[in-house]
Amino acid sequence: MDVNASEILRKAIPLSLANMSVVFMPLLDSVMLGQYDIYSMASGGLAMQIYMVLFMLGEGIVFGFGPIYGRYLDTSDNRSIASSKLAVYLLLSAFAVIAFIILLGGPQILLSLQQSPSLVEESRGYLVFLGLSLLPNLLFIHYWEILAFHDKGKWVVVGAVTQLISNVSLNYLLIYGTWGAPQLGLLGAGIGTLIASMIAAVVLYLLMSRYTTSPQSQLKRDFLTFRTSLFPHMAEVLKIGLPIGLSIISTVSFLSASVFMMGWFSEQSLAAHLAVLQVNELIVVFILGFNEYCAIHVSSHISTASGRALRKFLFKVTVTALSFILALLTLTHLVRLNIFSLFLGPLTEITRPLYNDMNEFLSFSLPFLLIDAFILLLTGILRGCEITRGPLLLNLTGFWLFGLTSQLLLIKYYPSSPIVVWIGMQIGFIATAVALAIFFLKYSAVHHDQ
Structure with a gap:
């Protein structure tokens, strides 16, 4: 390990x-x-x-x-x-x-x-x-x-x-x-x-x-x-795999819901939101490689995956992955105007409001991609341990109960501030990350400590 x-x-x-x-x-x-x-x-x-x-x-x-x-x-x-x-x-x-x-x-x-x-x-x-x-x-x-x-x-x-x-x-x-x-x-x-x-x-x-x-x-x-x-293998794959597929759909649907809510503000906010969401999603897709690596490494060393070994592995992979991802996010922030130009063309008086919205949304969201990365590392390790149903329930609870509810409440009380959609979204990610961390610590302590 x-x-x-x-x-x-x-x-x-x-x-x-x-x-x-x-x-x-x-x-x-x-x-x-x-x-x-x-x-x-x-x-x-x-x-x-x-x-x-x-x-x-x-x-x-x-x-x-x-x-x-x-x-x-x-x-x-x-x-x-x-x-x-x-x-x-x-x-x-x-x-x-x-x-x-x-x-x-x-x-x-x-x-x-x-x-x-x-x-x-x-x-x-x-x-x-x-x-x-x-x-x-x-x-x-x-x-x-x-x-x-x-x-x-x-x-x-x-x-x-x-x-x-x-x-x-x-x-x-x-x-x-x-x-x-x-x-x-x-x-x-x-x-x-x-x-x-x-x-x-x-x-x-x-x-x-x-x-x-x-x-x-x-x-x-x-x-x-x-x-x-064959049937036992097929049943086992579905038992582990279906919750993974549903978790992916849940996450994507949660992000899609934010698109509809951003449409309640203005077409300008919606356009900026869609563009920033695409940038974030590309970064998340890159981070998925670390999720897969965690699952592959843990499952292929499952015979030595004690609770202490799992926690030590989580610490090492978190420090390494987040350091690398932080550098990637810093680079993204530095070249953000170039990224905006791919969507909007050159900065002009006409496009300036969109540039401003994209800058606000991206600058706010980038740090929280580290939390998203931590979620992916945790779910990857748990997948390597063949644990997927618990993470699915925490995904649904964190995103749809805490995240969506926060978004709706913030929109109600701050109807002229589109950034609240992103704030509510990040509340969902934070809630999910905290719940998964607690779940992982309990699971590693109860099921794997030697």
């Missing part, structure tokens, strides 16, 4: 970069579609909302498998590793089929939410290709986690770069119709996403297969004894 700062950074940063590559996929679609046609960008944005909810649930399944894999890796149980891998492949395949069917009904879902029929109609083809890309995207994450367990972070970065380059190139070809390719607009973005996802998944699969046991040798035996060999 003992680690040092250089090891933490060496293993966590590749995971951070891989997480950012997944986020950049839809972001690049939006940016390139915006250059092609704003109407197509809006239609794609609607489709992406449905896709992301399903994708986050699928991520929960992938992340739920990690602690199980780490436990068997810790004991060198290759037979159980192969069986559990086969079980998660079956789960992901079944989930992908269900998600694809839901996405086929996406237009009806959007119409029921009173969205523009013309925008919904254009999104049909895009939804189909998003549905087909769900499984390779989830397998891509699964493969990079396996590589991370075997300390092959450089190959994780190779996969992330491969995915991004493939996506940009295919979008350029198929959205705009360059180099003799057909000009397909939004449909081209969907095709590009699917092909890039498949390429990246295949590349990481080939790399991963060099370092871990293949489930193929177990295929016939495990199917013949499905109930005793």
Whole structure:
């Protein structure tokens, strides 16, 4: 369990970069579609909302498998590793089929939410290709986690770069119709996403297969004894993974609720809020690499994870991660005007009010990303211990009870100060962090002290 700062950074940063590559996929679609046609960008944005909810649930399944894999890796149980891998492949395949069917009904879902029929109609083809890309995207994450367990972070970065380059190139070809390719607009973005996802998944699969046991040798035996060999693994993955997926959805929904509340103030405040929220979310996605590292490290050393060892690991990873993240936040603050210009263009008398709002929101929110990082470190360690249901309940309580209630009360008493939305949001993060810290200390004391 003992680690040092250089090891933490060496293993966590590749995971951070891989997480950012997944986020950049839809972001690049939006940016390139915006250059092609704003109407197509809006239609794609609607489709992406449905896709992301399903994708986050699928991520929960992938992340739920990690602690199980780490436990068997810790004991060198290759037979159980192969069986559990086969079980998660079956789960992901079944989930992908269900998600694809839901996405086929996406237009009806959007119409029921009173969205523009013309925008919904254009999104049909895009939804189909998003549905087909769900499984390779989830397998891509699964493969990079396996590589991370075997300390092959450089190959994780190779996969992330491969995915991004493939996506940009295919979008350029198929959205705009360059180099003799057909000009397909939004449909081209969907095709590009699917092909890039498949390429990246295949590349990481080939790399991963060099370092871990293949489930193929177990295929016939495990199917013949499905109930005793595969079903327990599948149930265990869902038990650990579903709370993770629901926690991700809860957090994203909490942030989305702040968008609606900011809309009660003014269009200017809403625009500034959306821009700053995107900047914060990119930083949080980077921090997720440390969350994954914690889960991977703890689960693959679970046999030596005493309460004292867990607390010592939390201290070391917190000092290292927060020091690195603090430097990143300081750099972000120093170049904030350059970041604002990406959203607003040059500073002029017209854009100055938006610049002022963005500066207020970003300057207030950046320090609290350290608290968000601490939450992710705690949940990563607990996930490595296969504890996910308790953190889900604390997530729901901290964000939705303390955070949302604070926001509504502050808006009621300070109706002309949009910054109160951010204050209430941070109250939710603080409440969640405190609750998780208490939970972790009690859990490590009761269940792991030797």
